[in-house]
Amino acid sequence: MNPALAGVALAVAVGALVAGSARNARTAILGLVVTMVAAPVLADPLPGSLGLAARLVAAILAGYLLWVATRGPRLRTGGSLVGWPTDAFLAAAAAVVGYGSHGLGAPAAGPALASAAGFALAALAIVPIVTGRDVLRVGLGLGLLISGALLVRTGVGGTPDALEELLTAGLVATLGGTVAILALTARTDGRADFEMTAALPRLSSHATDRLPPGPR
Amino acid sequence: MSLVLFVVVTMAFTGLALGLRARPRLATGIALIGLVTAIVVAVAIVPGQLTVVGGGALATSAYLRLFLIFGSVIGLALAVSGLAGGSRRDAPTVTLGILASVGLTLGLLDPRAAVLVATAGGLFGVLVTLVPNGGRAGATIGIRESRAVAVAGALAIAATAWFGRDLSGLTAQPVVFGLAYLGFAVAVALRFGAIPFHLWAARLADVVPETALPNLTAYAPASHALGALAWIDLSVAPIAQDLGPDRLVVIAIAVASIVLAAVAAFVQDDIEHILGYSIIGDAGVVILALAAIGPDTWGPTRTWILAFVIARSAFAAWVAGVRAGFWTGRVADLRGWALRSPLLTVAFGLVVVASVGFPGLAAFDARTEIVQGALTGPLTPVVLVATLAPIAYYGRLLVIGFLRPDRVLEPVDAWRPVVKPLDLTAVRPWLSTTWDANRAFSTGAIALVLAVMALATAGGAFGGPAAAAEGPPVLASPHPLGAPSASSAPVAPGAPATSGAPPSETAVPQPSAEPSGTSSTNPSADPTETPFVAPSATPAGPTASGSIATPTPVPSVGQ
Numbered sequence: 195m196n197p198a199l200a201g202v203a204l205a206v207a208v209g210a211l212v213a214g215s216a217r218n219a220r221t222a223i224l225g226l227v228v229t230m231v232a233a234p235v236l237a238d239p240l241p242g243s244l245g246l247a248a249r250l251v252a253a254i255l256a257g258y259l260l261w262v263a264t265r266g267p268r269l270r271t272g273g274s275l276v277g278w279p280t281d282a283f284l285a286a287a288a289a290v291v292g293y294g295s296h297g298l299g300a301p302a303a304g305p306a307l308a309s310a311a312g313f314a315l316a317a318l319a320i321v322p323i324v325t326g327r328d329v330l331r332v333g334l335g336l337g338l339l340i341s342g343a344l345l346v347r348t349g350v351g352g353t354p355d356a357l358e359e360l361l362t363a364g365l366v367a368t369l370g371g372t373v374a375i376l377a378l379t380a381r382t383d384g385r386a387d388f389e390m391t392a393a394l395p396r397l398s399s400h401a402t403d404r405l406p407p408g409p410r
Numbered sequence: 411m412s413l414v415l416f417v418v419v420t421m422a423f424t425g426l427a428l429g430l431r432a433r434p435r436l437a438t439g440i441a442l443i444g445l446v447t448a449i450v451v452a453v454a455i456v457p458g459q460l461t462v463v464g465g466g467a468l469a470t471s472a473y474l475r476l477f478l479i480f481g482s483v484i485g486l487a488l489a490v491s492g493l494a495g496g497s498r499r500d501a502p503t504v505t506l507g508i509l510a511s512v513g514l515t516l517g518l519l520d521p522r523a524a525v526l527v528a529t530a531g532g533l534f535g536v537l538v539t540l541v542p543n544g545g546r547a548g549a550t551i552g553i554r555e556s557r558a559v560a561v562a563g564a565l566a567i568a569a570t571a572w573f574g575r576d577l578s579g580l581t582a583q584p585v586v587f588g589l590a591y592l593g594f595a596v597a598v599a600l601r602f603g604a605i606p607f608h609l610w611a612a613r614l615a616d617v618v619p620e621t622a623l624p625n626l627t628a629y630a631p632a633s634h635a636l637g638a639l640a641w642i643d644l645s646v647a648p649i650a651q652d653l654g655p656d657r658l659v660v661i662a663i664a665v666a667s668i669v670l671a672a673v674a675a676f677v678q679d680d681i682e683h684i685l686g687y688s689i690i691g692d693a694g695v696v697i698l699a700l701a702a703i704g705p706d707t708w709g710p711t712r713t714w715i716l717a718f719v720i721a722r723s724a725f726a727a728w729v730a731g732v733r734a735g736f737w738t739g740r741v742a743d744l745r746g747w748a749l750r751s752p753l754l755t756v757a758f759g760l761v762v763v764a765s766v767g768f769p770g771l772a773a774f775d776a777r778t779e780i781v782q783g784a785l786t787g788p789l790t791p792v793v794l795v796a797t798l799a800p801i802a803y804y805g806r807l808l809v810i811g812f813l814r815p816d817r818v819l820e821p822v823d824a825w826r827p828v829v830k831p832l833d834l835t836a837v838r839p840w841l842s843t844t845w846d847a848n849r850a851f852s853t854g855a856i857a858l859v860l861a862v863m864a865l866a867t868a869g870g871a872f873g874g875p876a877a878a879a880e881g882p883p884v885l886a887s888p889h890p891l892g893a894p895s896a897s898s899a900p901v902a903p904g905a906p907a908t909s910g911a912p913p914s915e916t917a918v919p920q921p922s923a924e925p926s927g928t929s930s931t932n933p934s935a936d937p938t939e940t941p942f943v944a945p946s947a948t949p950a951g952p953t954a955s956g957s958i959a960t961p962t963p964v965p966s967v968g969q
Contacts, residue, residue: 244464299586303575316564323561329553336560340529343564347522347571354522355465361514361526368530369560376536376552382545390550 195307196238203307205232206345207285207314213334214318215281217273219264219388222330226337227257229315230366233341237353238305245359252363256337256370263374264330266386272331274321281318288317296349303352308345315342328388329380333373340369412455413470413517414463416478419451420444420510427503434499441502445486448509452478468517472877473712477516477636480716480867481509481629484723487856491727492621494845494852495734500537501622507534508625512633521570521641525597528634529563532601535626541617551617554610555626562600562634569594573645588656591646595660595700598638601631602693603686604667612674615686620729620739623682628689628722632715635696639711640882647703660701661784665793667694672799676806680739681729684803688725691800692718692765695777698793702784710776710783712878717773717868721765724860728757731857735825735850741810748811751825753854755811760861762804764868772870827851 205228212225230253234246241249274281292313296306315338322335344362348354354362380388423444430437455475461468485505492501511531518524536556541548569590596607603611611627618626646653671691675684696718699711731754733739736747748755767774781793828847833840845852867874 298572300572300575300577323557329549332553332557336556339564340560340567343567347567351522351571351575357464357466358520358523358526360464361523361530365526365530365533365563368533369556372533372536372556373553375540376549376556379540379545379552380549385546389546390553391546 202236203311206311210318215274215278219269219271223260236308245356248363252367259374263377285314289314304349309349312342312345330377330388416451424507444506448482452482467519474516488621491730491856494849495730497619508630515633522574524637525566532559538622562597565593565597592656598635601634615682624723624726657701664694664698669796675803698784699780707783709879710779713776720867721864724864727857727860731853734853745813746815757857757861760865764864773868
């Protein structure tokens with residue numbers, strides 16, 4: 195086992211753990227950024243410089259947009275319902291499964307640690323995605339899930355080529371931007387949280403920006 | 411290169427319109443210009459081109475060209491209809507962004523890269539859910555849509571990654587084969603909002619303008635489905651044999667969507683939800699096609715997707731026309747709509763014929779072939795009849811349309827063009843007055859144009875069925891199953907295959923218009939070269955020359 199890769203895998207998992215369990219919104223975002231920055235490095239061989247740079251820029255951009263969306267004093271998100279130790283055990287168990295089943299039935303082209311980290315991230319993403327009741331927490335879960343899937347892809351299929359890395363960067367940035375704008379929009383009513391609402395907008399103009407002019 | 415131009419142009423206009431979002435009029439104008447430009451560059455796409463860039467490759471085909479032309483035309487028509495009848499300021503921009511993502515998704519030869527773009531495109535569409543004065547509710551629906559898109563994306567990434575490597579070392583077929591297939595099929599179902607994954611899609615109809623709905627729930631997911639179809643035919647079908655339980659799940663989702671979506675559309679109170687469920691019902695046929703693993707349904711499925719997307723867009727334009735003209739979307743309040751608006755009545759009739767069809771119509775025959783290809787036994791006629799269920803909700807709308815109006819709906823001349831004499835001293839006010847006076851007429855006319863287009867496409871016009879029958883372009887691969895290799899640069903004739911190589915372009919032979927099982931000289935066409943021998947199967951494989959090849963047909967599993 196490559197110790198450097200093991201260290202990166204650990205950073206990915208710890209970042210994901212923080213993202214999934216922290217109640218402070220910005221701490222959780224920081225955890226996600228660590229995960230997204232470290233994930234592309236968890237490959238053997240490393241991606242080309244162009245692809246790697248694109249991934250890093252996309253991860254930081256996504257994190258920055260989320261950071262902007264959480265401006266305000268002590269904004270909180272849902273955090274883990276079961277506590278971070280339970281999440282940590284869950285992630286560890288998933289990582290063991292991922293490591294043990296590396297290749298998923300066929301010879302793999304990437305490192306087993308990528309599969310392990312990918313499984314851990316996917317496991318950590320399930321709870322926020324399924325039970326999340328605020329926009330940011332669900333968004334963080336989606337970030338973890340996509341990062342996990344990309345790691346599994348690297349573990350199974352090997353290091354992506356430059357074009358795929360660029361497209362991955364586009365996906366990461368789009369996801370970050372989408373969650374950021376949704377989180378920002380959720381707060382436009384003045385409340386300092388990201389809670390979802392069961393009430394649907396019943397606009398007289400239906401789904402339009404404003405009422406169209408009446409018949410003449 | 412022509413596809414790269416399309417992608418660059420649409421992305422540039424998307425970025426420009428997004429940058430000017432704070433100035434809605436300007437952003438909308440830029441987006442409309444972008445949509446017009448998109449039509450031009452889509453028409454200019456040359457089928458059969460291959461562009462190698464950054465270790466990946468983009469290929470064009472007649473079908474891709476047709477799909478992008480239709481998408482651009484529909485996008486422009488619905489954007490104008492939305493402007494006349496009321497829409498969201500981001501809708502045209504989102505349409506442009508989705509066009510760019512669809513172009514890339516269909517053009518990319520590596521399915522692992524294509525699913526990334528398809529997912530990003532779906533996430534970009536969430537922008538339309540941002541409701542003015544209803545931020546939290548819009549954000550709630552938006553994050554639910556994002557959840558569906560991202561989960562679908564994650565499933566598709568994992569599924570394509572599993573197959574996208576050298577599988578020659580396999581000695582036994584693991585259960586993961588079926589799970590990967592099921593994962594991608596479920597991903598497509600999630601993107602369409604198929605039953606039972608439909609809750610987010612149903613809510614979407616509450617906040618998204620009717621003119622933007624087909625883009626989010628039909629056009630963009632259709633590109634995902636086309637990618638899944640190609641992936642299944644090229645990667646799954648040649649090697650996987652025992653997909654019985656997995657196929658059953660896919661069939662169950664498809665049949666539930668076809669039947670229950672029609673029931674749901676029938677009982678809805680407002681036309682936006684009818685539109686939403688009608689899209690889900692038609693998407694059920696697409697999902698059913700994913701269960702018909704084999705070459706027989708390849709052409710019909712792509713024909714159906716083309717016809718379904720256009721027919722549902724035309725239906726959306728009709729809904730927008732009704733809302734613009736009658737100021738309501740409640741079905742109970744629409745008594746007499748057909749008597750009041752001949753324009754919308756004709757458009758409605760054409761939409762019904764295009765989407766339900768009759769024997770001899772290309773879309774109808776394609777749907778029949780899909781059902782017969784995916785199902786066997788007594789379920790086949792039952793599902794065939796179920797695909798005609800939309801007649802029920804169309805009939806309900808028509809009956810209400812011919813009832814005596816119970817209120818004054820609008821002046822009779824609202825459905826005719828109203829043009830006052832041009833006042834050269836005040837052109838701008840004249841334009842504004844004319845636009846306002848013709849809002850109902852404009853939306854109705856656009857609905858009529860799209861309905862004619864839908865009927866023509868359903869009838870096989872524009873070369874749709876021929877383009878749909880073309881096999882997917884595949885690059886030569888050093889791996890025996892023809893799947894994209896891990897970390898390997900695709901090889902195009904005369905192009906360097908190193909990562910980061912400058913884009914190079916090579917004209918490649920057009921894939922043949924029909925399955926080439928008998929004429930293939932593919933060295934790996936011998937089924938004994940695959941780890942899992944399918945009797946009489948001729949799996950797709952690499953060509954000796956490293957050029958785009960037409961996949962060879964594979965018999966449907968379980969048929």
